[in-house]
Amino acid sequence: MAAAVANLQRRVRVSPARLKRTAERTLRSLGRAGRDVHVTVVDDAAIRRLNARWMGTRRSTDVLAFDLDAPGPSRLLGEVVVSADTAKRQAGLVRVAVALELDLLVIHGLLHLAGYDDREPRAARRMHERARKILADAGRRPVSWTRHPAPPSGERAAIQAETPASGDEARAE
Numbered sequence: 001m002a003a004a005v006a007n008l009q010r011r012v013r014v015s016p017a018r019l020k021r022t023a024e025r026t027l028r029s030l031g032r033a034g035r036d037v038h039v040t041v042v043d044d045a046a047i048r049r050l051n052a053r054w055m056g057t058r059r060s061t062d063v064l065a066f067d068l069d070a071p072g073p074s075r076l077l078g079e080v081v082v083s084a085d086t087a088k089r090q091a092g093l094v095r096v097a098v099a100l101e102l103d104l105l106v107i108h109g110l111l112h113l114a115g116y117d118d119r120e121p122r123a124a125r126r127m128h129e130r131a132r133k134i135l136a137d138a139g140r141r142p143v144s145w146t147r148h149p150a151p152p153s154g155e156r157a158a159i160q161a162e163t164p165a166s167g168d169e170a171r172a173e
Contacts, residue, residue, distance in 0.1 A: 002036045003027070009043040012084035012098060016041075022103045022138070023080070026110045029134050035077040037113070039106055047083040062086040063105045065112035080109030103138075107131045 003023035005016040023039050042050075044060040052058045054066070060083060068078040082105045084098075091101035111127050118124035 003039060004036070005039045005041070007041045007084075008046065009041060009084050011043060012041075012088050014041050014084055014102065015099065018099060019102060019106055022106050023110060025138055026107050026134055027077075029137065030110065030114045032077060032114065034075065036075045037077050037110065038079040039109075040079060040081045041084050041102070042081060044083050044085040047081060047086070050081060060086055062090060063109045065109040067113055069113075078113040080106055080113070082106060082109065100135075103135065104131060107134050 003020045005019045005023070007014045007016055019039055019041070023037055027033055027035055027037065047064065048058065048060045050064055051061050054064070062083055064081045066079045066081070068074075068076050070076075082102060084102070087101045087105055088098050091098045094101075108127075108131055111130060116123070116127040116130065118127045
């Protein structure tokens with residue numbers, strides 16, 4: 001199993017090593033330890049362009065998940081693209097560290113690649129509970145779900161953690 005992380009933006013501090021560990025831990029948790037994933041961190045302008053091209057929506061979003069799974073010997077499961085700008089805004093709204101929000105977005109994207117969907121309330125609850133368990137198993141202690149007042153994607157929920165904010169597809173969300 002391997003996760004490759006590329007940070008293609010400069011405004012928000014990102015730890016590629018941490019995101020790699022998060023992605024690999026999530027793949028193991030999902031029973032996909034033998035698969036590879038690419039995680040790319042971009043700014044709002046880049047994710048807006050991707051969202052327009054692949055989803056037909058000309059706005060920023062927090063995470064896009066591109067399912068690249070194909071028949072045959074390929075180990076590549078897909079690519080998760082995260083907006084660091086949006087992660088920073090969302091982290092501020094729910095008062096968590098940006099690093100924790102980035103972890104959550106990587107997990108969220110990987111859950112989409114594993115077949116989870118959050119369009120219906122019941123499915124969203126199931127998906128969010130799975131993300132919560134993955135975070136908890138990693139030593140993070142999520143305590144509650146909070147709907148962002150006006151998230152750019154209009155669709156996602158965030159986990160508030162008991163740690164103070166320390167600053168520090170194609171299926172899509």
